[in-house]
Amino acid sequence: MLMNSPKNAIGIFDSGFGGLTVFKAIAEKLPNYNYIYLGDNARSPYGDHSFATVYQYTLECVEWLFKQGCSLVILACNTASAKALRNIQQLDLPNKYPNHRVLGVIRPTAEIIGEMSSNKSIGVLGTRGTVKSESYLIEINKFFPDVKVYQQSCPMWVPLIENGEHESDGADYFVKEYLDALLQQSGEIxxxxxxxxxxxxxxxxxxxxxxxxxxxxxxxxxVATSLADYLDRHQEIENILSKDGLQAFFTSGDTDAFDAHASVFLGTALASKPMK
Structure with a gap:
């Protein structure tokens, strides 16, 4: 474990900065827990990588968080949840980490989103990797077999955001392009x-x-609400988590660049540390 890492923390992982939106919601709902956030910025974005590559990258980062004392890790990344979570849960945890848990963002969303649509028609905007995996089609169908799901990949959105161009006039072109492509699939969405x-x-x-x-x-x-419910139902995990309200942020990339971008996602300044 690295020095000054919060003990017995909840690990939150993303390929880059996006998971900070999930981290912020979780930390606001469950402020007493310790958290370690890891962004794999050096290898981001994950959206266009193969299943095998995303699985390997994600597993490496999850194992790093395990070494920091995180017995529970949230994959706050749809691409990692779509391409790596099942293998980690079914292959790696039982064989190497039976006392650890890894959760994703797809299932909690799929469990309730069908209730939000009056027309039973849902549109999904995601990375190429998430869309190609059809994870949302499969998971939503499990809970809401009468709901139709339409998908659209948005390959330019993450690069725009990661490069700080999401508020630029040029971003409007790609926002409208992908949104129109989705809505043209069905007028019922x-x-x-x-x-x-x-x-x-x-x-x-x-x-x-x-x-x-x-x-x-x-x-x-x-995801924050689902995690709170999970901890209520799994006291064996909840009981070993420390509640000092401490937070630490790590990146595989440049810490100065991470801090500058992260402040946009969190609305506050932070000082990250290098992943070692």
Missing amino acids: DTILLACTHYPLLVPKIEKYLHPGVELVTQGDI
Whole structure:
């Protein structure tokens, strides 16, 4: 364990900055717990990588968080949840880490999003990797077999956000392009899920081009509520988590760049540390 890392913390992982939107919601709902956030910025974005590559990268980061004393890790990344979570849960945890848990963001969202659509028609905006995996089609169908799901990949959105261009006039072109492509698939879509934790930073622009009566859904509060319920139901995990209200942030990339971008996501300054 690195010095000065919070003990017995909840680990929160993302390929970059997007997971900070989930971290913020979790920390606001469960402020007493210790948290370690890890962004794999040196290898971000994950969206266009193969399943094997995303699995390998994600497993390396999860194991790093385990070494920091995190017995519970949240994959606050839709691409990692889609491409790596199942293998980690079914192969790695039982064989190497039977007392550890890794949770994702897809299932908690799929469990409730069907209730938000009056027309039973949901649109999903995500990375190429998330869309190609069809994870949302599969998971939503398990809970709401009568709901139709339409998907649209948005390959330019994460690069725009990671490079601080999400508020620029040029971003409007790509926001409108992908949103129009989704809504053209069905006039019945009344609920749109932002299936990437980066995308909440584009909400003001998305709302400019959203059709009247269409609800936009982000994941932070959903995941936070699901985690609180999980801890209530799994006292064997909850009891070993420390509650000092401490937080630490790590990145595989440049710490100065991480701090500058992270402040946009969190609305406050922070000082990250290098992943070693």
